[in-house]
Amino acid sequence: MTRRNHQSSTPFRRGLAIAAATAAVGLLAALPLNAADPVKLGLVAALSGPSAQSGEAITRGLTVAMDEINAAGGILGGRMIELVRRDDESSPPKGVIAARELIFKEEVAAFFGGIDSPVSLAIVPLANKSKVPFMGVWAAATPITRNKADPNYVFRVSAVDAIVDIKLLQYAHSTFGASKIGLMLINNPWGESNERGLLAADAGNDDVEIVGVEKFENNDVDMIPQLTRNKDKGADALVLVTNAPPGAQMMKSRDRMGWDVPVVSHWGISGGRFPELAGPTAGDAHFVQTYSFFGEQGEAGKRVLAALVDKFDNINGPEEVFSPVGTANAYDAMHLLAKAIDQAGSTDGDAIRTALESLGRHEGLIKTYDPPFSAENHDALNENDYIMVRFAGNQISPIE
Amino acid sequence: MSASTLITGIGLGSMYGLLALGFYVTYAVSRTVNFAQGSAMMLGAVLTFSFAVTWGWPMWTAILASLALCTAWGVVVERVGVRPFVRRGSDAWLMATVAMGIVLENVVLFTFGKDPRGMPPSPLTTESFYLADIKVQPLQVVIPVAGIAIAVALHWFSHRTRHGRALLAVVQNPDAARLMGIDVTAAIVVTFALSGLFAGVAGILIAPLFIISSTMGTLFGIKAFAVAILGGITNAWGVMVAGLVYGLAEALITSLLGSTYTHIVTFALVIVALAARPHGLFGRAEVKKV
Numbered sequence: 001m002t003r004r005n006h007q008s009s010t011p012f013r014r015g016l017a018i019a020a021a022t023a024a025v026g027l028l029a030a031l032p033l034n035a036a037d038p039v040k041l042g043l044v045a046a047l048s049g050p051s052a053q054s055g056e057a058i059t060r061g062l063t064v065a066m067d068e069i070n071a072a073g074g075i076l077g078g079r080m081i082e083l084v085r086r087d088d089e090s091s092p093p094k095g096v097i098a099a100r101e102l103i104f105k106e107e108v109a110a111f112f113g114g115i116d117s118p119v120s121l122a123i124v125p126l127a128n129k130s131k132v133p134f135m136g137v138w139a140a141a142t143p144i145t146r147n148k149a150d151p152n153y154v155f156r157v158s159a160v161d162a163i164v165d166i167k168l169l170q171y172a173h174s175t176f177g178a179s180k181i182g183l184m185l186i187n188n189p190w191g192e193s194n195e196r197g198l199l200a201a202d203a204g205n206d207d208v209e210i211v212g213v214e215k216f217e218n219n220d221v222d223m224i225p226q227l228t229r230n231k232d233k234g235a236d237a238l239v240l241v242t243n244a245p246p247g248a249q250m251m252k253s254r255d256r257m258g259w260d261v262p263v264v265s266h267w268g269i270s271g272g273r274f275p276e277l278a279g280p281t282a283g284d285a286h287f288v289q290t291y292s293f294f295g296e297q298g299e300a301g302k303r304v305l306a307a308l309v310d311k312f313d314n315i316n317g318p319e320e321v322f323s324p325v326g327t328a329n330a331y332d333a334m335h336l337l338a339k340a341i342d343q344a345g346s347t348d349g350d351a352i353r354t355a356l357e358s359l360g361r362h363e364g365l366i367k368t369y370d371p372p373f374s375a376e377n378h379d380a381l382n383e384n385d386y387i388m389v390r391f392a393g394n395q396i397s398p399i400e
Numbered sequence: 401m402s403a404s405t406l407i408t409g410i411g412l413g414s415m416y417g418l419l420a421l422g423f424y425v426t427y428a429v430s431r432t433v434n435f436a437q438g439s440a441m442m443l444g445a446v447l448t449f450s451f452a453v454t455w456g457w458p459m460w461t462a463i464l465a466s467l468a469l470c471t472a473w474g475v476v477v478e479r480v481g482v483r484p485f486v487r488r489g490s491d492a493w494l495m496a497t498v499a500m501g502i503v504l505e506n507v508v509l510f511t512f513g514k515d516p517r518g519m520p521p522s523p524l525t526t527e528s529f530y531l532a533d534i535k536v537q538p539l540q541v542v543i544p545v546a547g548i549a550i551a552v553a554l555h556w557f558s559h560r561t562r563h564g565r566a567l568l569a570v571v572q573n574p575d576a577a578r579l580m581g582i583d584v585t586a587a588i589v590v591t592f593a594l595s596g597l598f599a600g601v602a603g604i605l606i607a608p609l610f611i612i613s614s615t616m617g618t619l620f621g622i623k624a625f626a627v628a629i630l631g632g633i634t635n636a637w638g639v640m641v642a643g644l645v646y647g648l649a650e651a652l653i654t655s656l657l658g659s660t661y662t663h664i665v666t667f668a669l670v671i672v673a674l675a676a677r678p679h680g681l682f683g684r685a686e687v688k689k690v
Contacts, residue, residue, distance in 0.1 A: 048514040050613070187660060216659050219619055221610050224408045225654035232402075245516050245611045252609065257404045258528070258535030277518035277611050280526060 038082035039075060039347055041066075041337065042102035044095050044123065045114025045138075047087035050245045053272050054115035057323035058137055059085065061330030062112065064307045069335070075342045081334075084108060088119045095119035096126060103130050109347035110135060110337055112330065115243070115268070117141035117161075117190035127153050131349040133356065135337055137329040140164060140266070141193040145378040153353050155373055157333040157366075157380045158325075159267065161190075164288055165197035166204070167386050168264050171286070172237040173207040175388075175399075176262040182212040182235030184226065184250055186242035186268075191215060194241040194266065211235055218246050223253040231259055240265040240285065244272030251278040251285060262286070270323050275391045282391045289389045290381055291328035291366050292398045293318035300365040304331055319395040329381075332364040336372050336380065403534040405655045406648070411540050411609075413647020414547035417640040418602045419624035420631065421551060422595035424639045426478075427628075429570050430588040432486060432493055434477045436501020437599050438621020443504060444470045444603025445612045446512050449519060459522075467600045473504075474596020478589050501621070508614040516613040525608045543605050544644075550598060551640040558636075567591065626670050632683015642681055646670075 043062060045055040066081045074080045084106050088095035095116070102108045103126070110133035113120045120139040127134035128149040136144050136156035145156045172178040183198060185191035195213060202210045212233040214226035227250070230238065238254075240247060240263055247269040254261065265287035275282040293305055308315045308327070315321060337352075340359055344351035357378075361370040372380040388399045419441055423433045434440065444466050451462035481496035524539040558564035569577040570587045578584050603617070610616060623646065631642030646666065653665045673681060 050516050050611075052515050214658060217662075219616075220659060221606070222408045222412060222651075223659075225405050225651050226659055228402050228404055228655060229658070248518065248611065252525075256535065256537055256540070258530075273515065273518065277516065279518065279521050 036079070038080045039341065040082050040084050040106055040108045041334075042099075042106060042108035042111030043083060043085045043114075044088050044098045044102065044111060044119070045085070046090045046116060046119075047085065049089050050272055051090050051115050051243055053323050054138060054326050055085075055087070057321075057326030058112065058114060058330040059083075060308060060312065060321075061137070061304075061327035062334045064304055064311065064327075065331045065334035065338075067307070067311075069338045075338050076345070076347075081338060088114060088116070090116045090119065092116075092118045092122035096122050099123045099126055099134075103127075103132050108132065109341060110349070110352055112137050112333060112337075113139055113144075115139060115326065117144065117193060118188050120144045121189055124149075124154050131353075133337070133340075133349055133352050135333050137333045138326050139190075141190050142197060143193065151350070151353060152378060153349060155356055155378045155380070157329045157336065157372075159288065159290060159381060159386060160379050161193050161197045161266075162200065163383045164266060164386065165194055166201040167288060167383055168239050168266065169198065169201050169205050169208050171288075171388055172239060172262065172264045173205075175286070176237050176264075178237030178262065179208055180211045180234045180236050181208050182227075182230030182233065182238050182261075183210060183214060184223070184230070184238050184240045184242070185213065185215050186246055187215040187217055190268075191241055198239060198241075216242075216246060216250065220246065220249060222256075223250050224257050227253055227257060227259060231257075231261070235261065237262045237264060240287075241268065242266075243268040244270070244274040245277055247285070248274055248277030248279075248282070251281050255279070255281045260284075267325055270325060270389075270396060275394050284390075286388050286390050286399060288386050289325045289396065290385055290387070291324055292387060292389060292396065293321050293324050293328075294395075294398055298365075300363065304328075304365055322394075322396075324396060328365050332366055332369075332380070335364065336362060336369065402655070403532065405651045407534065407536060407540055409648035409651030410644060411543045411647070412650060413644035414544040415602055415606055415620065415643070416624050416627045416646050417631075417643020418547040418550060418598055418605075419620060420628040420639045420643055421554065421636060422598040423625060423628035424631075424633055424636055425554065425594045425598070426588075426591045427633045428636075429567050429591045430482075430486070432482050433497070433625075433628075434474065434481070434501075434592065434595055435494060435497040435625070436477070436504065436621065437595065437624055438617030438619070439501035439504045440470055440473055440477075440596050440599035440617070441603040441606070441620055442508065442614060442617035443473055444600030445607040445610075445616060446508055446603075446614070447600075448604050448607060449517055449612050450512065453517070453520060463604055466604060467597060470596045470600025470603070471593045472596070474592040474594070474599075475589055476500075477596070478592035482592070483585075483588075505614045505618075512614060514614075516611040516616075518611055519608045522608060539605070539608055546601065546605060547640060547643070550601065551636055554594075554636050563590075626667065630670055630673060630680055632677075632680025635680070635682045638680060638682025645681070 047055040070080045086098035102111050113136045115138040117139040124147050134154045140159045140161045142162040212230040216223050263285040265285045267288050340355040344355040356373050357375045389396050422437045427433050447466035448462050451457045452459050481500045482493040485493040528535050528537050566582045570584050574584050627643045627646045631639035654662045
């Protein structure tokens with residue numbers, strides 16, 4: 001009896017199960033998104049090559065901020081943030097391919113950029129055309145955010161060349177008493193951006209005069225000819241704009257020719273093994289940063305440093321936080337972007353852009369942003385947020 | 401041209417000349433070259449750094465081991481990238497040697513890493529002396545001295561030793577040399593070994609002045625080939641002098657016009673020089689008896 005009942009009930013139960021499964025699949029398919037689906041945010045940065053350390057530093061900052069946000073319940077009512085990274089190898093074409101992959105394949109809600117201005121400049125038109133917010137966290141070329149697009153989907157938590165250049169000339173005069181400045185610039189779009197910025201800053205500064213503009217290539221072995229040209233023009237300080245490897249070649253050339261001229265540098269030299277590559281004179285270069293983990297830290301500084309020590313085996317204190325500017329900028333940028341997505345209430349690019357432009361006060365690591373951005377200003381940091389530092393051994397140490 | 405620029409030009413020129421001697425030595429004997437000389441140079445620098453810094457070997461042991469491996473690499477290039485094609489009368493060794501260089505660069509990329517490294521300071525780069533108010537580091541003297549010494553040694557070897565004369569015999573008539581009992585294949589292997597050795601020496605000498613990475617030899621290799629052609633690739637002295645001329649021209653152009661124009665003007669000058677003297681500044685046209 002039991003057996004017969006069982007046999008007779010099996011087709012019915014099987015049909016019921018199939019119907020239930022079909023309904024469940026249909027329901028899932030009909031839902032636009034599961035509340036548990038992560039919100040994907042991208043990163044296009046140099047994860048290999050000469051500037052690989054910069055990509056690692058940015059990743060650290062983004063990861064620490066992301067972990068904090070996810071631990072606090074995520075965004076958009078409980079969705080976790082997921083970071084999708086792509087290596088641009090410091091190459092603009094590879095950066096654009098990586099950005100396209102993040103936008104169209106990974107469907108990220110927004111994405112962050114890396115250290116190389118030429119790469120970010122190449123990505124800007126794609127971000128604006130695709131209407132996906134692009135947040136710079138290191139590359140400082142002025143036209144990255146001031147790109148004349150309307151609407152503009154590019155934001156930045158980092159230095160801006162036009163403002164840094166004013167600071168570098170002022171610092172050369174106030175610290176070294178320099179009045180004649182020789183420029184040493186990498187021969188790429190970033191160098192050109194700074195050439196324009198420094199010449200504009202020179203026009204508004206009566207204390208200094210730019211007497212020489214010299215350029216060098218990424219793989220120049222010896223820069224004594226360029227340095228000699230600046231020396232012959234009477235330069236009493238050099239302003240250096242480049243990344244770590246060619247910057248190191250310049251310092252070695254300066255040492256070889258026995259010219260102990262002061263060097264004031266943009267921050268590109270902090271993105272690699274500058275002290276190892278430049279040798280004993282690495283500490284002679286004073287350069288700009290937006291944050292230092294040395295000295296008295298605020299609440300956010302203590303929290304981030306503790307998280308870095310906890311999360312990364314090779315960090316025991318501020319001296320092991322290489323390229324701190326990348327970590328600090330990325331940390332604040334992740335929080336600001338997450339806040340904007342929450343405020344937008346969706347992952348729609350246009351809604352996020354509008355939210356970023358109208359974000360309220362935010363207590364960050366570098367400073368209190370009040371407000372971080374506006375419709376007219378997509379740069380969260382300004383001249384009041386820069387500090388000057390130098391290498392002491394392998395550590396980046398603030399200059400009083 | 402300032403004295404500092406002059407020293408720069410001589411130093412760089414010696415590097416180009418030394419690397420170009422590697423082209424000369426194989427071409428003179430076998431009419432083939434290793435187009436990836438720049439990669440072999442990179443190998444010398446990377447191996448020396450790895451042995452001396454990463455593994456902590458004594459510097460002289462590291463240098464000798466690196467030179468031995470660069471020499472072995474030259475032999476491998478000949479055996480794998482040249483001989484099989486020459487035997488079939490094919491010119492595909494041109495591409496094969498380029499391909500071997502690319503393979504080597506990528507192997508180094510994955511093993512040595514993508515992060516450029518710098519040799520630790522040594523007395524050759526931290527000590528200095530003054531020559532008529534010009535600061536000179538010992539390495540800036542060592543580089544040209546090494547380059548010229550190798551050119552002298554090569555000249556002496558090929559003209560004053562039995563093995564050297566055997567090489568010259570291969571140059572003049574491989575078939576006759578073979579009939580006279582000279583092992584032509586072995587002679588060609590020796591030249592490729594020497595080619596690898598010269599590249600290794602260049603890599604070791606340039607390492608303290610430059611950054612060490614898998615791509616550090618690419619541009620050097622191209623310039624060295626230009627120097628070899630410019631010097632007249634069948635003349636050792638010509639190749640070395642052409643290297644010095646090229647290095648000085650580079651430094652002078654950068655000094656006068658800025659580095660934006662360096663490569664444009666120097667390579668344009670190479671074309672002009674070759675248009676005027678198709679067999680190079682110091683080369684002679686081959687006489688073909690028919």
